Amino acid sequence: MAYAHLVIALALVEFLVFGFAVGQARKRYNLPAPATTGHEVFERYFRVQMNTLEQLVIFLPSMLLFARYVNPDIAAALGLLFIIGRAVYFRGYVRAPAARHLGFVLSAIPNVALLVGAIIGTIRAIAQR
Numbered sequence: 001m002a003y004a005h006l007v008i009a010l011a012l013v014e015f016l017v018f019g020f021a022v023g024q025a026r027k028r029y030n031l032p033a034p035a036t037t038g039h040e041v042f043e044r045y046f047r048v049q050m051n052t053l054e055q056l057v058i059f060l061p062s063m064l065l066f067a068r069y070v071n072p073d074i075a076a077a078l079g080l081l082f083i084i085g086r087a088v089y090f091r092g093y094v095r096a097p098a099a100r101h102l103g104f105v106l107s108a109i110p111n112v113a114l115l116v117g118a119i120i121g122t123i124r125a126i127a128q129r
Contacts, residue, residue, distance in 0.1 A: 025041065070120075
């Protein structure tokens with residue numbers, strides 16, 4: 001279970017890094033807070049951060065449930081793929097929005113697998129009571 005917990009912590013570190021990148025982009029493109037629009041490249045950074053936040057809402061509980069009721073090592077492996085996917089998504093989207101697709105797929109597949117596994121594993125655990 002420790003590997004799964006480590007992967008969760010790494011995903012949160014990645015999210016913090018994305019937040020720092022948004023702050024740097026805000027300075028670079030002279031976009032004072034609280035503005036979230038005004039420069040196309042800044043908006044890409046901001047959108048990556050917000051999309052990642054949206055994905056974390058699914059990822060974190062799914063990862064924990066999958067690790068608990070299915071397999072913590074498989075959860076950790078899927079979580080690492082999610083983190084890699086988010087990094088690829090970040091690089092692609094900031095360069096050009098059309099280049100975000102590979103990263104999206106690399107993070108969506110593990111998210112779906114974790115969620116489906118979490119649901120099935122939890123139902124099995126309930127049925128065994």
